Amino acid sequence: MLRGRTATYSVVRFLGEGFFGMVVEVRMLERIGELDSDRCNVVSFKERFDHMGLTCLVFEMLDISLWDLVIDQKRVLVTREIRPIAQQLLVAFDALKDISVIHSDLKPDNVMLTNRRLDPYRVKLIDFGLARPIAEVEQGMIMQPDAYRAPEVTLGCVCDVPIDMYGLGCTLAFLLLEQNLFPRSEYQSVKMMVDLLGIPPSVCGLPQRAADCRPQTQTDPKQALQHAFITMTHLTEDSD
Numbered sequence: 001m002l003r004g005r006t007a008t009y010s011v012v013r014f015l016g017e018g019f020f021g022m023v024v025e026v027r028m029l030e031r032i033g034e035l036d037s038d039r040c041n042v043v044s045f046k047e048r049f050d051h052m053g054l055t056c057l058v059f060e061m062l063d064i065s066l067w068d069l070v071i072d073q074k075r076v077l078v079t080r081e082i083r084p085i086a087q088q089l090l091v092a093f094d095a096l097k098d099i100s101v102i103h104s105d106l107k108p109d110n111v112m113l114t115n116r117r118l119d120p121y122r123v124k125l126i127d128f129g130l131a132r133p134i135a136e137v138e139q140g141m142i143m144q145p146d147a148y149r150a151p152e153v154t155l156g157c158v159c160d161v162p163i164d165m166y167g168l169g170c171t172l173a174f175l176l177l178e179q180n181l182f183p184r185s186e187y188q189s190v191k192m193m194v195d196l197l198g199i200p201p202s203v204c205g206l207p208q209r210a211a212d213c214r215p216q217t218q219t220d221p222k223q224a225l226q227h228a229f230i231t232m233t234h235l236t237e238d239s240d
Helices: 022-032 066-072 079-098 162-177 186-197 206-210 233-239
Strands: 045-051 054-059 111-115 119-125
Touching (some): 066 111, 066 162, 079 119, 079 162
Antiparallel strands (some): 111 119
């Protein structure tokens, strides 16, 4: 039994442990705790306590990650299922932008379904261990998982909120393709981007626009929420 400040917890099974960024994560969770977790689609942080020299972080109970859904459950999603997931994550990133925070670790593992049986496409963004205030982001920092790393990070350029948009584009592609859009190798990844998109990238669809690395053309969350892929306004116009 683990005794927290507000509740007592039973250990059902051991899933793993992590140490990297613990102090930073607690600080960031307190900052993100200012957000309405349900409205902003971010995991709710309940409490922090110490047990036998270990720091315990308590979050709301969620279901499975998008990675588990696609890989373990062998559940490839279609466009009508991806759309609400994209919309919710854009709301989450827009909320993070409002408090000047970047997540910098978006991947299918870090997006969880809340209850796939009662609300199949309801998701929340989790794992803020690598999140940081925008003001603390330095040029040349290595962030993001290999296959979801924005080209400006790989190339050591100035980076900002759009790196999360790039991660979102790659995550949406994973849901549709059942595999990563770009390889884990940085060289092969950049080469594939150039082969597919040219230099500089110039594309028009939402996942691709989210992955565009030019500052003047990068789509931010608020703009992306108005994209036809999310609003489906093109269908309304076609019916008129």
